[in-house]
Amino acid sequence: MALLELSGISLSFSGLRALSDVSFSVAESQIVGLIGPNGAGKSTLINCVSHLYRPERGSILFNGQELVGRSTPEVAAMGIRRTFQNLELFREVSVRENITLGLVYRYRAGILSDFLNLPSARAMRREANAETAAIIERLGLNDVADVRVCELSYGLQKSVEMARALAGRPKLMLLDEPAAGMNPEESRRVADTVRRLRDENGISILLVEHDMRVVMSACDRIVVLDHGEKIAEGTPAEIRNSPAVIKAYLGEDDDHA
Amino acid sequence: MPPRKLVIFLVVAVLAALPFGLGNYGYYILASVMIYAMVGLSLNILIGMGGQISIGHAGFWALGAYASAIVVTKAGLPFLVGVLAGGVVAGLFGALVALPALRVQGHYLAIATLGFALFVQQMLFEWESFTGGRQGLFVPRPSLFGTEMQSDFGYYYVLLAIFLLLAWIAHNFAKSHTGRSLMALRMSAVAAECCGIPRPKHVIIAFATSAFFTGVSGALFAHLLGHLSTETFSLAASLSFLSMAVIGGLHSRGGALLGGFYLALAPEVLREFKDAQMVIYGVLLILCVQFLPGGLISIVDVVRSRLGRKPLGTP
Numbered sequence: 034m035a036l037l038e039l040s041g042i043s044l045s046f047s048g049l050r051a052l053s054d055v056s057f058s059v060a061e062s063q064i065v066g067l068i069g070p071n072g073a074g075k076s077t078l079i080n081c082v083s084h085l086y087r088p089e090r091g092s093i094l095f096n097g098q099e100l101v102g103r104s105t106p107e108v109a110a111m112g113i114r115r116t117f118q119n120l121e122l123f124r125e126v127s128v129r130e131n132i133t134l135g136l137v138y139r140y141r142a143g144i145l146s147d148f149l150n151l152p153s154a155r156a157m158r159r160e161a162n163a164e165t166a167a168i169i170e171r172l173g174l175n176d177v178a179d180v181r182v183c184e185l186s187y188g189l190q191k192s193v194e195m196a197r198a199l200a201g202r203p204k205l206m207l208l209d210e211p212a213a214g215m216n217p218e219e220s221r222r223v224a225d226t227v228r229r230l231r232d233e234n235g236i237s238i239l240l241v242e243h244d245m246r247v248v249m250s251a252c253d254r255i256v257v258l259d260h261g262e263k264i265a266e267g268t269p270a271e272i273r274n275s276p277a278v279i280k281a282y283l284g285e286d287d288d289h290a
Numbered sequence: 291m292p293p294r295k296l297v298i299f300l301v302v303a304v305l306a307a308l309p310f311g312l313g314n315y316g317y318y319i320l321a322s323v324m325i326y327a328m329v330g331l332s333l334n335i336l337i338g339m340g341g342q343i344s345i346g347h348a349g350f351w352a353l354g355a356y357a358s359a360i361v362v363t364k365a366g367l368p369f370l371v372g373v374l375a376g377g378v379v380a381g382l383f384g385a386l387v388a389l390p391a392l393r394v395q396g397h398y399l400a401i402a403t404l405g406f407a408l409f410v411q412q413m414l415f416e417w418e419s420f421t422g423g424r425q426g427l428f429v430p431r432p433s434l435f436g437t438e439m440q441s442d443f444g445y446y447y448v449l450l451a452i453f454l455l456l457a458w459i460a461h462n463f464a465k466s467h468t469g470r471s472l473m474a475l476r477m478s479a480v481a482a483e484c485c486g487i488p489r490p491k492h493v494i495i496a497f498a499t500s501a502f503f504t505g506v507s508g509a510l511f512a513h514l515l516g517h518l519s520t521e522t523f524s525l526a527a528s529l530s531f532l533s534m535a536v537i538g539g540l541h542s543r544g545g546a547l548l549g550g551f552y553l554a555l556a557p558e559v560l561r562e563f564k565d566a567q568m569v570i571y572g573v574l575l576i577l578c579v580q581f582l583p584g585g586l587i588s589i590v591d592v593v594r595s596r597l598g599r600k601p602l603g604t605p
Contacts, residue, residue, distance in 0.1 A: 106485075109486035122478070123477040140467060
């Protein structure tokens with residue numbers, strides 16, 4: 034059974050079709066790339082899975098459970114985490130606090146314990162802090178752990194967002210253009226990171242990316258969207274040679290995406 | 291460096307020493323400082339941590355005041371039970387007011403909370419059999435362990451103790467997982483929700499807790515005044531609370547305390563200016579927002595950062 038199964042997803046914004054009848058699936062421990070020209074509906078689709086948008090038609094099954102109709106926090110708690118194209122971090126607080134906030138939903142004492150700082154609230158904080166420290170250690174963020182996120186470089190901010198997503202112990206990660214704004218060397222590292230997430234943590238990944246080197250080297254399968262419709266699906270080799278994809282990307286002339 | 295605990299100890303020592311050498315009127319002013327500072331704490335939670343706005347806090351204040359007065363006079367229950375009842379009644383209404391806050395933000399939320407406060411004021415005015423309507427309601431002096439406190443001197447220490455208790459609760463909340471989740475929602479609602487933090491639950495907690503604090507303050511105020519009339523709980527009171535919280539500093543317990551001093555002392559200092567007072571308040575608020583956006587407490591932070599210390603306002 035597929036971990037994530039989308040069938041017949043459709044969504045439009047004030048009459049404009051953003052997605053129409055998109056279906057595909059992500060298997061356990063699989064890396065699926067989602068590509069397409071600008072405005073093809075890639076981010077919209079990711080927003081549907083993480084439930085920032087609600088699709089008008091279709092179903093999204095995760096581990097056999099329907100996601101449509103659930104709230105964003107519920108979907109997150111079920112094991113789906115994401116990163117954002119333009120970063121959504123808690124900018125005014127430290128790297129450490131960002132990561133803790135990624136896992137804090139699992140460590141809740143009662144509200145009364147929180148008000149009165151009872152032992153149960155303190156125990157929850159100790160456990161959350163220990164798990165945060167372990168993640169910081171593992172991802173090599175020690176040097177910047179207590180620096181405010183807004184003071185970090187763009188590349189480091191991307192790592193923090195990834196670390197925060199990992200803190201949620203996801204089964205599925207949605208990565209929205211992790212290599213955007215990076216040089217070729219950094220892009221290569223992103224591709225490595227994506228593969229390591231799968232190999233070491235067993236996380237399935239749905240990857241939206243413009244950088245073809247990253248997509249081709251990291252993904253097991255690729256889904257191509259154009260104007261909100263799926264126009265191709267297959268292995269990287271199949272996609273590279275698909276006439277429909279070449280046409281969508283290159284058009285009839287050389288207007289490159 | 292003086293550890294945080296030493297600073298708190300010194301502040302408490304100064305607060306405890308303040309009434310000595312003052313007369314009855316001085317005691318009354320100091321008692322109001324504590325009562326306003328409690329409202330400051332409530333806005334620290336709602337605005338500072340939760341990023342929500344309210345110009346209806348006079349409504350919660352009124353509910354606390356009337357609930358306590360009614361519980362003590364009509365049901366004959368002890369003073370402290372009345373104060374707790376005031377907090378609980380206001381807190382329940384706070385949870386209700388959170389419901390529009392889940393849908394609207396900014397100006398619209400401000401209008402919704404304003405509407406709530408006007409509704410409460412009108413309801414208390416019309417419900418004569420219960421609240422005394424236009425005649426108002428007499429409230430007995432506070433009493434502890436069966437003895438009535440005739441002087442505001444003793445009452446000031448009760449208020450100080452309750453303020454410290456509420457400040458401790460607010461401080462615990464700020465470092466708790468619930469409080470930090472609330473602050474995460476303020477920083478980025480999208481990111482927080484994608485981290486599994488539900489917005490509705492936390493906004494309701496913020497409003498209910500804030501309203502509870504304000505309700506307790508209102509109840510204590512009722513017993514200080516001795517007589518309640520609905521005019522006290524006008525839009526002007528809500529706006530005073532808001533400007534007090536901004537001028538003191540929205541993001542810390544210390545800011546709430548300074549705000550309390552400001553709201554209680556400014557009318558005394560500015561009495562000579564008579565009708566021009568409101569203009570001065572307005573100018574002070576604008577100057578504060580423009581030049582001291584962190585409030586009076588941020589002066590302490592500036593001094594501390596010159597000395598290389600961490601700002602107090604950070605959780």
